[in-house]
Amino acid sequence: ALADLANDLQTDADTRARVEGWKEELLANTSVALWLDTLWQKGRSAIIAAARNPDAVMAGKLGEVLRSMGTTLERDPRIRGAVNQFVRRAVAGMAASYGGSIVKLVSDTIRGWDARTITSRLEQAVGRDLQYIRINGTLVGGLVGLVLHMVDTL
Structure with a gap:
């Protein structure tokens, strides 16, 4: 550049x-x-x-x-x-x-960048909120998976 x-x-x-x-x-x-x-x-x-x-x-x-x-x-x-x-x-x-x-x-x-570098930089940029983002992502992903499983079995 x-x-x-x-x-x-x-x-x-x-x-x-x-x-x-x-x-x-x-x-x-x-x-x-x-x-x-x-x-x-x-x-x-x-x-x-x-x-x-x-x-x-x-x-x-x-x-x-x-x-x-x-x-x-x-x-x-x-x-x-x-x-x-x-x-x-x-x-x-x-x-x-x-x-x-x-x-x-x-x-x-x-x-x-490797995965460790990306994770480190995200943790530095986002800070303490990263843990909440991870928990929310896990919960939302789990709920979506549960809904898809229910739709599939019905």
């Missing part, structure tokens, strides 16, 4: 124009532009400081920048709204263009 997107960005003028439009729309928002400039300045400062200090840990600085991004998104509804709108449009556009590839990727991934 990503390889297709990369190829389309290089070869398809419509895809390039759509992505460029999303980028311009996002950057036209003054709150987002200010936020991105602040992030760039912090990231740039962290990289320069790390380059000057051989003992500095880049992961720590990157973590600080990411925390700052998260805090800004959490506190500023205008920036959060602009980013959400951009992401929605980008995802909708990618889903329309690459939906088939995404479905194939997910299908191939799930097809490669």
Whole structure:
């Protein structure tokens, strides 16, 4: 899916124009532009400081920048709204263009899972309700089997 997107960005003028439009729309928002400039300045400062200090840990600085991004998104509804709108449009556009590839990727991934992996992932996603689902499935299946047996013997 990503390889297709990369190829389309290089070869398809419509895809390039759509992505460029999303980028311009996002950057036209003054709150987002200010936020991105602040992030760039912090990231740039962290990289320069790390380059000057051989003992500095880049992961720590990157973590600080990411925390700052998260805090800004959490506190500023205008920036959060602009980013959400951009992401929605980008995802909708990618889903329309690459939906088939995404479905194939997910299908191939799930097809490669064994029963234990599927069970584990379902238990993590559903949680405690999985036990109730199992009991209900057993009861409904038993009742359907009983009704079918009664119909068959009558």
